Amino acid sequence: MKKVRNPVKSHFLLISTALLLVTGCSSAAAPPQSEAPTQSDAPASTEKNEPGQKSQPSNSTETAPKPTEGQAPVKTPPKSSAEPQKPAASTIPEEQKPSGKPSDSVQIPDLDLEVVAEPQSVTVLVNKQRQLPDNYQPTDLVFPNVPYLLPAKSEKRQMRKEAAEALEKLFAAAKADGVALAGVSAYRPHAYQKALFNRYVQQDGLEKARTYSAVPGTSEHETGLAIDVSGADGKCAATSCFAGTKEAKWLADHAHEYGFIIRYPEGKDAITGYIYEPWHLRYVGNEVAQAIEEKQTTMEEYFGIAPVSSEQ
Ligand SMILES: [Zn+2]
Incomplete structure (x- = not known):
């Protein structure tokens, strides 16, 4: 489960897909720049947890604080606009698409990350310490009917059904307010993340690769519940100038009204493990999104999960 030993048999074609694969979103694949994520790449906790087994902190949303039921959307003051920080992706990475052909890829060592027990929950919490089960694949992926910067049939448009429906409402509401949005990248298949990460490990070594690319199973984009969003013109897509x-x-003002949160808020990188990503939306459902917005907090804090940094 948490083991990611299988050599990813992949061969990479150099394809400069530019924006399509902009994954400056640090839970994705940012360019190999050491300043991208602020998070250290120190090895994860050595505590070993059996897959599927509850461990501390609990993976289960059942033990999470119960949000008040039936709350109306609450409008809160906008979060302060961020000064553009260090660029998460000041240059667009030239992605290399795994082709599925065999190669002598390296093995990703077992990092002993905690494996989440309920990967299918809309409130599943994955981060640098908490990983989806190996080869987890959402079963209800659909193509949200919203504009994208991606080709029409790109699998990266997909999101889980509930999130997709919420996203359509969010986009429609933005449009009504004169704000034209576009999807940059949503679902990322596990195999893809694995191949991508593997390539980075080959290129730069594990320690360095972990500073700019998500270990397979730890990217929120693999849940089908996250999407990077930009303006319709695609400027600043998934980069710090979007702030x-x-x-x-x-x-920032309205995502929570549709069940989304800005998953990596400004100034919370010590908790989430990622620098501010105003473009990365995570669907968690209305109640949790509203509660997190009211508290101006993070998913980790809301669910009582240890800050990422404290475990390193
Ligand atoms: Zn993202």
Whole structure:
């Protein structure tokens, strides 16, 4: 489960897909720049947990604080616009698409990450310490009917059904407010993340690769519940200059009304493990999204999960 030993048999074609694969979103694959994520790449906790077994902190949403039921969406003041920080992806990475052909890839060592027990929960919490079961694949992926910067049939448009429906409402509401949004990248298949990460490990070694790319199973994009969003013009897509744009402001003000949160808020990188990503939306459902918005907190804090940094 948490083992990711299987050599990813992949051969990479150099394809400069530019924006399509912009994954400056640090839970994705940012360019190999050491300043991208602020999170250290120190090895994960050595505590070993059996897959599927509850361990501390609990994976289960059942033990999470119960949000108040039936709350109306609460409008809160906008979060302060971020000064553009260090670029998460000031240059667009030239992605190399795994082709599925065999190669002599390296093996990703067992990092002993905690494996989440309920990967199918819409409130599943994955981060640098908490990983989806190996080869987890959402079963209800659909194509949200919203504009994307991706080709029409790209599998990266997909999201889980509930999240997709919420996203359509969010986009429609933004449009009604004169804010034109576009999807940059949503679902990322586990095999893809694995192949991508593997390539980075081959290139830079494990320690360095972990500073800019998510270990397979730890990217929220693999849940089908996360999406990177930009303005319709695609400027600043998944990069730090998105902060402070009217699209970013709209999302900060309204995402929670549709069950989404800004998963990596400004100044919380010691808790989430990622620098501010105003473009990365995570669907958690209305109640949790509203509660997190009211508290101006993070998923980790809301669910009582240890900060990522404290475990390193
Ligand atoms: Zn993202």
